[in-house]
Amino acid sequence: MAGRRTEKDSDYFRVVDDAINSYTWAAVVKLQERGIIDDVLGPVGQGKEAKLVLARRRDGTHAALKIFYPVPVKFVKSRYGYVLGDPRFRGLKVRNYLHLVQVWCRKEFGNLSRAFRAGARVPEPYGFYRNVLAMRFVGSGTTPAPLLADVGLEGLDDPDSVLYEIVKSVERVYILGGLVHGDLSPFNVLYDGESPWIIDWGSAVRRGHPRELDYLRRDVERILEFFGSSIEPQRLLKRLVERGSWRGPIDVDEEGWLLIGGRRIVDD
Ligand SMILES: Nc1ncnc2c1ncn2[C@@H]1O[C@H](COP(=O)(O)OP(=O)(O)OP(=O)(O)O)[C@@H](O)[C@H]1O
Ligand SMILES: [Mg+2]
Incomplete structure (x- = not known):
């Protein structure tokens, strides 16, 4: 004023x-x-x-x-x-x-x-x-880890492993936790020099929320865009949804990936 x-x-x-x-x-x-x-x-x-x-x-x-x-x-x-x-x-x-x-x-x-x-x-x-x-x-020490957005893609030692860790987390939260973050972007991911940490969960919605798929699509798009990934957002989204409706046993492999029908979400 x-x-x-x-x-x-x-x-x-x-x-x-x-x-x-x-x-x-x-x-x-x-x-x-x-x-x-x-x-x-x-x-x-x-x-x-x-x-x-x-x-x-x-x-x-x-x-x-x-x-x-x-x-x-x-x-x-x-x-x-x-x-x-x-x-x-x-x-x-x-x-x-x-x-x-x-x-x-x-x-x-x-x-x-x-x-x-x-x-x-x-x-x-x-x-x-x-x-x-x-x-x-x-x-x-007493210094918070920087945001992925501030580190930038060029600041990552191994961008593929950081992207994969995020995809793994998104899938686990969606399938095992029944939640969609809803505000996922490089501004809500911390990078500790090696691995990502997803923060700021206030706007997450439960599966079944009317905008579940809109939020999931936006989360997936923003992350893949930051990494300049060749993974098609629509394809990843489709796989998440398909795997989310799986009713059989879910195993986990030694790297922490969910195995649904024996496959990782990023398998071809
Ligand atoms: N667990 C944590 N460890 C270290 N730093 C953190 C942690 N959680 C949050 N931060 C820092 O605090 C800032 C604000 O956190 P967060 O994004 O959760 O809050 P916000 O006020 O909802 O943010 P926004 O500005 O995105 O609306 C983050 O950008 C990050 O730098
Ligand atoms: Mg935030």
Whole structure:
């Protein structure tokens, strides 16, 4: 907005900021009481919807705290549809913005947990409370791993293996976890110098969601495009869907690929 903030405005914003801080701080303390994290070390990154804060665990390893901003308007615009379209949240009474942020955080934690259990390359979820989600920190020392988008294709030692790891994860999450990420792109993949880590699971949808295939197609297209892959997106999509309806036993080979009818998804 043009113009200066008045004295009154700045008072108002200070009050709002303080409320946000104490609200978030109380959630962090809860995670400490539950033994999920120990010390809080400080902010290390920021996204459009959340701040990333580094914490230490009792065993000396690091945890990443994704702290969702409990800020209204933008959040509601971008997230309301996802939450309402999800059968798990049918009948939800949205009392206020803070409540919606909590729902979103719980949803991201649930999705991340499913993806993790399906054996995908995602940060292990540790726990959540209100608007704070604790998960494995991907990085070295206190520096977060860069995004695949920032590393670029030329920064990868072995692009094929990174692409394959992502395809493997997408398939596992879809077939074993029954989920589609929905916002998969090089901006939501971290690269630790060797392997990819898929993050930002808040917008994932369950299989059966009306837009399941649109999201899956978009996820597949964006990834194949980044890698300049010769794999046809439509073909990969078709295979995912076909393999998803398989009713027989699913084996796993020594490299972690699902074997359906004895074949990997990338076999000819
Ligand atoms: N587990 C993690 N370990 C290290 N860094 C992480 C981790 N999770 C997230 N980050 C960093 O924090 C940033 C924001 O995370 P994320 O993409 O989940 O949040 P967001 O606010 O929803 O993002 P966006 O800006 O895409 O909307 C990421 O770009 C990444 O740099
Ligand atoms: Mg993101």
